Every structure is written in structure tokens, then in C-alpha cells.
Amino acid sequence: MDTPASGSSHAKIILIGEHSVVYHQPAIALPLPAVRESVTIARREDGIQQLISRYYTGARQAGPSQLAGINQLIDDLLVRFNVPNIGFDLTINSHLPAERGMGSSAATAVAIIRALYRFLNQPLSHEQLLADANISEKIIHGNPSGIDVATASATNPIWFITGTQPISIPFHLHGYLVVADTGVHGQTGLAVKAVASLREREPQVAETAIKGLGQLTYAAKSALANDHLTELGTIFDRAQHFLKQLGVSHPRLDEMITVANRNGALGAKLTGGGMGGCMICLAPDEATATQIRLALANQGVTQSWVQPLKSEENKS
Numbered sequence: 001m002d003t004p005a006s007g008s009s010h011a012k013i014i015l016i017g018e019h020s021v022v023y024h025q026p027a028i029a030l031p032l033p034a035v036r037e038s039v040t041i042a043r044r045e046d047g048i049q050q051l052i053s054r055y056y057t058g059a060r061q062a063g064p065s066q067l068a069g070i071n072q073l074i075d076d077l078l079v080r081f082n083v084p085n086i087g088f089d090l091t092i093n094s095h096l097p098a099e100r101g102m103g104s105s106a107a108t109a110v111a112i113i114r115a116l117y118r119f120l121n122q123p124l125s126h127e128q129l130l131a132d133a134n135i136s137e138k139i140i141h142g143n144p145s146g147i148d149v150a151t152a153s154a155t156n157p158i159w160f161i162t163g164t165q166p167i168s169i170p171f172h173l174h175g176y177l178v179v180a181d182t183g184v185h186g187q188t189g190l191a192v193k194a195v196a197s198l199r200e201r202e203p204q205v206a207e208t209a210i211k212g213l214g215q216l217t218y219a220a221k222s223a224l225a226n227d228h229l230t231e232l233g234t235i236f237d238r239a240q241h242f243l244k245q246l247g248v249s250h251p252r253l254d255e256m257i258t259v260a261n262r263n264g265a266l267g268a269k270l271t272g273g274g275m276g277g278c279m280i281c282l283a284p285d286e287a288t289a290t291q292i293r294l295a296l297a298n299q300g301v302t303q304s305w306v307q308p309l310k311s312e313e314n315k316s
């Protein structure tokens with residue numbers, strides 16, 4: 001407790017299965033180890049619990065409402081370990097864009113939990129990490145499937161079904177994923193609610209899309225296992241069609257998807273909650289990935305990343 005402690009995590013990308021995963025369909029997600037987040041906690045003797053981050057610096061309890069999930073998580077852990085009034089500086093260092101479907105809230109929760117358990121000299125199992133991170137995710141997203149937290153703490157791509165252990169599915173494909181930011185804040189909580197309300201208003205439409213996304217996710221798993229890139233691209237396009245039917249796309253996403261597909265992408269879709277956030281598309285080689293990024297930049301996209309479609313070991 002007297003020495004500073006730190007914890008880290010990373011961004012995630014949902015390859016396929018966002019939204020349908022909330023309704024017990026499978027999803028495939030991959031960690032983006034290059035886009036990292038870290039948290040350091042150092043003891044203060046004056047009893048103040050201060051948060052230091054790019055969005056807010058000050059007493060954590062007086063922070064903006066976006067911190068409600070994190071505050072609840074920290075409160076629960078401090079009470080659990082009998083140190084509710086201990087003073088500290090908690091510094092969040094993040095390279096993840098917030099609210100872009102890259103799992104920023106889950107990554108923050110995972111890094112805080114790892115740092116706090118180390119700070120308090122408590123052992124932490126993987127199961128406990130997932131359970132604790134869902135305390136804040138529930139407040140932020142309402143009905144989280146748990147996939148963001150599972151991927152923020154994973155070292156390999158995962159096959160995820162809510163309520164079961166994530167299964168690691170390392171893959172080595174001859175393709176590249178381009179991730180591009182719309183610049184529009186995604187709204188995962190709102191998007192999850194919009195799908196729930198569509199299920200009530202138009203159950204047939206919603207169920208067809210949700211089941212369709214589930215089937216495409218099984219097909220994607222097989223395409224990944226067999227290095228069938230072109231097929232995976234077609235699966236992306238079909239998934240985007242269902243996601244649009246669920247009402248979670250955004251005009252900017254639609255525009256960027258068209259640009260990507262016109263510039264050599266094998267397929268493109270939104271990733272994460274949608275209604276803004278990020279787009280992903282599949283490129284057959286690095287030169288095409290570069291061409292897509294340039295074409296997107298010409299359309300005003302300021303942030304994009306390239307990720308080879310293979311697993312990378314990530315240490316945290």
C-alpha cells in the first residue's frame with residue numbers, strides 16, 4: 001500500500017457479433033495490444049482520493065457523470081477491502097479514443113482493478129477481474145454482454161458467448177484489418193437500448209437480424225480457421241446489413257464503408273456499439289490497407305489503425 005502500484009489493459013475490436021452477443025449469440029473479438037491504457041495508484045496521506053486523467057482531474061467523487069461507473073467500482077473495492085477512506089492519486093494514462101467502440105470503459109476498469117488489487121496487496125483471479133469490471137460496465141452500458149471486459153483482459157482473439165468462459169481462437173490470416181474512427185462519439189448504452197426497443201416494437205425484424213448475425217459469426221469462425229479472406233469480407237458486408245436493420249449504424253459509418261469498399265476492401269462494417277464510433281474493413285494486403293487509409297483520410301478521417309489478422313502476445 002505504501003509503494004505506487006500499476007495495472008494495464010488495451011483496446012479491443014469486435015470482429016463480428018456486436019449487439020447479437022447481448023442476446024446469447026456468439027461474437028469474435030480481438031485485443032489491440034498496440035493501443036494501451038495504464039493506471040497508477042500512489043498513496044496520499046491527506047485522505048483525498050484524486051483522479052488524474054485527460055478528461056478530468058480532481059476529487060474522484062466530484063467528477064462528471066461519465067465517472068459514475070468507475071466511482072462505483074472503486075467504492076465497492078475499497079469497502080470490500082476495508083479501506084473506504086484511504087487517500088490516493090489514481091492516474092489514468094490512455095491511448096484509447098473514448099466512446100469509439102474500442103472498449104475504452106472496459107479497458108479503464110480492467111486497468112484500475114489490476115492497479116488497485118496490487119496497491120492493496122490482494123490476489124486477483126481472472127474470474128474476479130471479469131466480475132469486478134462488470135460493476136462499472138453495468139452502470140455505463142445497462143446490459144453488457146461482458147465481451148468488452150473479456151477482450152480488454154485477453155491476450156488472444158476470443159470466441160465469446162455470454163455466461164460462458166471466453167475461448168481463445170488464435171488465428172494467422174493473410175489479411176489486414178483497417179480500423180477507422182468516424183470522429184463521432186459512439187453511444188453503446190443508447191445503441192443497446194435501441195436494439196432492445198426494436199425487439200419490443202418489431203420482434204420479427206430484430207430476431208431475424210440477431211439470428212442472422214449469430215449465423216454469420218459461426219461462418220466467420222470457419223473462414224478465419226481456413227484463411228478464407230474473401231469469404232470473411234462478404235460476411236462483414238452481410239453483418240453490416242443486419243446491423244443497419246437493428247438501427248445502430250450512422251450516416252458517417254455508411255459513407256466510410258462505401259469509401260473502403262470502393263478502394264479495395266473485401267468487406268466493411270461497424271465495430272462495437274455503433275451509432276458513431278469506428279468502422280473496420282478487411283484488406284487483402286498491406287498496400288491495399290494503406291490505399292484505404294489514404295482514401296479515408298481524403299474524406300476527412302483523422303484516425304485509423306492497421307492490424308495484421310494474426311494474434312500477438314500481450315503482456316499486462
Ligand code: MEV
Nearest residue numbers: 018019144145146272273
Ligand atoms: C459493445 O462493444 C458491444 C455490444 O455488443 C454491447 C455488449 O456486448 O455489451 C454493443
